[in-house]
Amino acid sequence: MGKIQLTKVRKAFGETEVIPGIDLAIEDGEFVVFVGPSGCGKSTLLRLIAGLEDTTSGVIEIDGKDATNLPPAKRGLAMVFQSYALYPHMTVRKNIAFPLKMAGMPEAEQAARVERAAKVLNLTSYLDRRPGQLSGGQRQRVAIGRAIVREPAAFLFDEPLSNLDAALRVGMRQEISELHQSLKTTMIYVTHDQVEAMTMADKIVVLNAGRIEQVGAPLELYNNPRNIFVAGFIGSPKMNLIEGPEAAKHDAHTIGIRPEHISVGDGPWEGVVGLSEHLGSDSFIKVDVPGLGIINVRGPGELGVHHGDRIRLAPAGKIHRFDDKGLAL
Amino acid sequence: MSTQSTRMAARFMVAPSVLVLLVWMIVPLAMTAYFSFRLYRLLSPDRTGWVGFNNYIWFFNSPDFWLALTNTLMLVGGVLVITVVLGILIALLLDQPVKGQGLLRILVIAPFFVMPPVAASIWENLFMHPQNGLFAALARGFGAQPILFLESYPMPSVIGIVAWEWLPFATLIFVTALQSLSSEQLEAAEMDGASAFNRFRYIILPHLTRAITVVILIQTIFLLGIFGEIFTTTQGGPGSASTTLPYMIFKQAIAAKDIGRAAAGGIIAVILANIVAYFLMRGLGRHLDA
Amino acid sequence: MARAASPRRKLITTLTAWTVALIIFFPVLWMILTSFKTEASAVAMPPQFLSADWTLENYVEVWGRSAYPRFFWNSVVIAVGSTLLGLVIAIPAAWAMAFVPGKRTKDLLMWMLSTKMMPAVAVMIPIYLLFLRFGLLDTRIGLVLVLMLMNLPIIIWMLYTYFKEIPAEILEAARMDGASLWNEIVYVLTPMAVPGIASTMLLNIILAWNEAFWTITLTTTRAAPLSAFIASFSAPQGLFYAKLSAASAMAILPILILGWFSQKQLVRGLTFGAVK
Numbered sequence: 001m002g003k004i005q006l007t008k009v010r011k012a013f014g015e016t017e018v019i020p021g022i023d024l025a026i027e028d029g030e031f032v033v034f035v036g037p038s039g040c041g042k043s044t045l046l047r048l049i050a051g052l053e054d055t056t057s058g059v060i061e062i063d064g065k066d067a068t069n070l071p072p073a074k075r076g077l078a079m080v081f082q083s084y085a086l087y088p089h090m091t092v093r094k095n096i097a098f099p100l101k102m103a104g105m106p107e108a109e110q111a112a113r114v115e116r117a118a119k120v121l122n123l124t125s126y127l128d129r130r131p132g133q134l135s136g137g138q139r140q141r142v143a144i145g146r147a148i149v150r151e152p153a154a155f156l157f158d159e160p161l162s163n164l165d166a167a168l169r170v171g172m173r174q175e176i177s178e179l180h181q182s183l184k185t186t187m188i189y190v191t192h193d194q195v196e197a198m199t200m201a202d203k204i205v206v207l208n209a210g211r212i213e214q215v216g217a218p219l220e221l222y223n224n225p226r227n228i229f230v231a232g233f234i235g236s237p238k239m240n241l242i243e244g245p246e247a248a249k250h251d252a253h254t255i256g257i258r259p260e261h262i263s264v265g266d267g268p269w270e271g272v273v274g275l276s277e278h279l280g281s282d283s284f285i286k287v288d289v290p291g292l293g294i295i296n297v298r299g300p301g302e303l304g305v306h307h308g309d310r311i312r313l314a315p316a317g318k319i320h321r322f323d324d325k326g327l328a329l
Numbered sequence: 330m331s332t333q334s335t336r337m338a339a340r341f342m343v344a345p346s347v348l349v350l351l352v353w354m355i356v357p358l359a360m361t362a363y364f365s366f367r368l369y370r371l372l373s374p375d376r377t378g379w380v381g382f383n384n385y386i387w388f389f390n391s392p393d394f395w396l397a398l399t400n401t402l403m404l405v406g407g408v409l410v411i412t413v414v415l416g417i418l419i420a421l422l423l424d425q426p427v428k429g430q431g432l433l434r435i436l437v438i439a440p441f442f443v444m445p446p447v448a449a450s451i452w453e454n455l456f457m458h459p460q461n462g463l464f465a466a467l468a469r470g471f472g473a474q475p476i477l478f479l480e481s482y483p484m485p486s487v488i489g490i491v492a493w494e495w496l497p498f499a500t501l502i503f504v505t506a507l508q509s510l511s512s513e514q515l516e517a518a519e520m521d522g523a524s525a526f527n528r529f530r531y532i533i534l535p536h537l538t539r540a541i542t543v544v545i546l547i548q549t550i551f552l553l554g555i556f557g558e559i560f561t562t563t564q565g566g567p568g569s570a571s572t573t574l575p576y577m578i579f580k581q582a583i584a585a586k587d588i589g590r591a592a593a594g595g596i597i598a599v600i601l602a603n604i605v606a607y608f609l610m611r612g613l614g615r616h617l618d619a
Numbered sequence: 620m621a622r623a624a625s626p627r628r629k630l631i632t633t634l635t636a637w638t639v640a641l642i643i644f645f646p647v648l649w650m651i652l653t654s655f656k657t658e659a660s661a662v663a664m665p666p667q668f669l670s671a672d673w674t675l676e677n678y679v680e681v682w683g684r685s686a687y688p689r690f691f692w693n694s695v696v697i698a699v700g701s702t703l704l705g706l707v708i709a710i711p712a713a714w715a716m717a718f719v720p721g722k723r724t725k726d727l728l729m730w731m732l733s734t735k736m737m738p739a740v741a742v743m744i745p746i747y748l749l750f751l752r753f754g755l756l757d758t759r760i761g762l763v764l765v766l767m768l769m770n771l772p773i774i775i776w777m778l779y780t781y782f783k784e785i786p787a788e789i790l791e792a793a794r795m796d797g798a799s800l801w802n803e804i805v806y807v808l809t810p811m812a813v814p815g816i817a818s819t820m821l822l823n824i825i826l827a828w829n830e831a832f833w834t835i836t837l838t839t840t841r842a843a844p845l846s847a848f849i850a851s852f853s854a855p856q857g858l859f860y861a862k863l864s865a866a867s868a869m870a871i872l873p874i875l876i877l878g879w880f881s882q883k884q885l886v887r888g889l890t891f892g893a894v895k
Contacts, residue, residue, distance in 0.1 A: 052791050073797040085792035089810040098806070099796035146796065339719035342711035346775060347727070349708060350734050353768045357742035357749075364744055419639055425632045433636055435879055436644040442878035443647060444829040446850035447867040451650045453853060454860055461662040461860065463649070470665065496643065498889070505886050543890045550736050557831025561850045575740040579836065588744055595741040602738050 001063060002028040002153045002186030004049065009058030011044055018044050019210040021058070026188065031180050034190045035197040036207035042190045043158055045207070049188065050156050051075050063153060078147035079156040082163065084139045086131040093127040096145045117145040137168050144179070154186035161196065173200060194234055198222070206230050223318065228326040231256050237284065237296045239320070246292055252321035252329055259284070259298035260317070264305065267314020271295065273305050287313060358599070364592035371586035384593035393569045393577065400484055401573040404491065405552040409545055411492040416499030416544070417537065423500070424507045441497035445557030452490045453479060453562045483563045483571035490558050499544045506540035542613040549609060553602055574598055654678070654864035661861040677865035687866060694844035696759050697834070698827040701766035702820055705774040710816070713778035728779065735772040739832050750837060759842045762834060766827045774823055777888045781815025818884040825874050825881065845870040
């Protein structure tokens with residue numbers, strides 16, 4: 001249950017080709033995150049899988065069956081929308097029960113499933129309220145509850161946390177991960193936030209302009225990005241990319257080194273500190289190194305350097321090498 | 330949701346409305362055009378025939394027509410000026426932090442919901458009546474002669490009544506538009522040293538441009554067809570002093586029972602409406618964008 | 620404009636606002652007051668603001684001993700009837716245009732609105748003659764038809780804007796939840812559309828009730844609604860001001876009440892969404 005296969009899936013809106021052609025395999029029980037910048041097609045891809053958009057060409061298989069021409073209701077998938085899309089005129093109870101009602105389930109069983117889902121999501125005391133009376137986080141849970149009761153083959157999440165404030169986001173992120181642990185159902189999650197991607201995913205799909213740049217486990221993408229795009233997208237602050245003579249020393253067109261892989265104190269690169277940010281737990285500094293450009297450095301704890309200081313830096317981790325087309329060497 | 334079948338279904342669902350409106354527009358208009366070129370009087374139905382542009386010529390030769398045209402334009406113009414200017418002022422007033430906003434609004438909006446015959450009746454009898462009206466009482470209180478509003482100043486009186494009726498509409502539109510003006514913009518202007526008048530001139534007024542345009546366009550559509558108030562008070566008189574184009578056509582149809590002439594008048598009214606619309610769109614169209 | 624005003628400024632603006640509002644409302648107030656006076660005190664000079672002999676006699680007379688109830692009922696039938704008829708035709712059209720928009724939908728809407736701009740006098744002759752031929756003059760059904768046609772563009776437009784406000788995502792959620800098209804309409808779309816339909820109904824009942832051209836030209840005695848009645852019987856011989864006021868008060872009261880609730884709808888309906 002929950003194995004999804006995309007073969008040469010294409011999507012064009014009129015003349016504009018949004019997704020030129022995607023092949024992707026999603027295993028049963030995986031937590032897959034589609035991540036990428038705005039407009040990269042990740043939401044479109046999700047909606048194609050959901051059946052809310054028709055493919056222009058290509059095949060979508062769900063558990064071995066060709067679902068390409070099936071309407072959303074018949075695909076056995078459940079979706080949590082960015083705006084939650086709760087039915088404003090129904091109580092929480094009726095919202096959650098709605099898919100079961102549509103499936104013609106007997107009322108007793110509907111009630112039982114709704115109670116179970118409400119318990120899992122801490123919604124029991126809100127069951128008779130309307131969405132308008134709930135907070136953002138509670139609405140989020142109702143949307144998830146509505147998806148859970150269907151016991152779908154896979155859950156589809158479309159940027160569910162974007163409308164929540166920062167603190168709530170961290171909490172909900174963890175709740176969704178825990179949900180995945182307990183339900184073990186396939187989850188496809190769309191986000192533009194690479195932190196969400198790294199923390200939640202079994203497998204990350206990095207998309208750019210409708211194309212898959214790389215598919216892999218989070219750490220795989222972190223340690224071995226296939227190209228400059230992925231290298232720059234994963235990891236915060238962004239990887240430092242250096243061209244010119246320094247790159248040539250390593251026999252590459254461009255080299256990349258992550259800010260957290262640079263040590264301060266002694267080393268071949270000397271420069272003047274520009275901006276420095278002190279969080280107590282970490283320090284972020286920008287160093288202007290002649291010949292290399294502005295280098296971002298991230299250090300643990302308090303580094304004790306400030307604007308105007310002259311310091312030395314040394315690479316202390318993997319140096320990523322890229323050719324002139326941006327591909328990893 | 331657009332598949333072939335839903336699109337077909339959609340066409341069927343829109344069809345009745347389109348059909349009904351099409352028939353409503355074309356059939357009567359065509360008939361009016363037809364009648365306008367014929368001699369047709371209800372009181373002597375046997376005398377019929379094609380008369381070409383005679384009916385139209387009658388209008389253009391009739392001084393009453395030009396008076397009616399003037400009255401129509403004066404009515405529209407007068408009411409527009411009064412309602413827009415006063416409407417903006419009152420809207421600015423209502424936009425202030427004032428106690429009892431809800432009730433205030435109800436009071437100001439009320440005249441719009443009073444049906445035209447009643448509005449006209451109130452003004453005609455309770456206020457403008459030379460014996461029993463309040464204005465007459467006021468005048469006598471000051472030792473002056475009561476003004477014969479509807480007799481001596483029929484058109485201004487009608488304009489006044491209609492303006493009273495439509496002022497709430499304009500005010501409501503402007504109040505709504507003002508609410509979308511961010512107070513931050515005004516605060517920024519204040520920090521930039523703009524006086525209250527300059528804030529009005531450079532920030533509020535431009536913001537209201539679209540609303541003003543809408544008010545002018547919508548009101549013009551309705552004002553060109555004002556009828557009930559005139560029917561109730563002056564019946565177009567004294568003589569033809571307060572006859573507007575619609576009322577003149579009405580008199581031709583119902584009183585003179587001259588179908589041919591009334592039809593020609595109707596076509597002239599359509600042409601007038603289109604001319605007005607053209608100039609309005611040219612002058613104001615750019616403020617509407619989309 | 621939410622700047623905290625000085626107490627003195629607030630006082631001045633409050634006084635000014637209330638003065639202006641009362642001036643504007645005064646004619647209505649005066650009419651209502653007159654309706655409770657005796658005829659004698661109604662025309663008394665100098666005018667009495669609050670009369671000593673307060674009476675309901677006028678209302679009793681107008682309502683009980685004249686044909687007034689019939690005119691009132693005619694207004695109700697015509698206003699509600701034309702609106703309901705309009706809704707029946709308009710709801711499918713607005714639904715289709717909002718949820719299955721085509722390339723020409725916007726143009727179609729504009730054209731529908733433009734039919735409202737045609738002067739009524741231009742079609743008065745044919746309508747009058749047609750009604751004469753088919754015996755529709757002075758009938759309620761005739762007026763229901765004409766008023767429906769006058770208001771149809773507004774009804775369609777208002778419904779269209781309300782339908783467009785229903786978030787597409789909620790309908791998609793219903794689809795994902797397994798709802799067929801019928802279920803989607805019955806359980807999700809209609810409940811969410813009801814407020815919009817109610818608002819549209821409200822505004823158009825008001826517009827039809829107050830209509831004062833067709834109701835006057837197409838009726839004489841049997842089907843005359845209140846607008847025609849008051850229009851014909853205004854300017855009495857000066858002896859029936861109180862009764863006229865009572866008749867007028869009853870004629871406008873339902874609409875004043877409805878109007879109180881429908882300010883937002885008024886803006887939306889009559890400005891065709893151009894002002895938010």
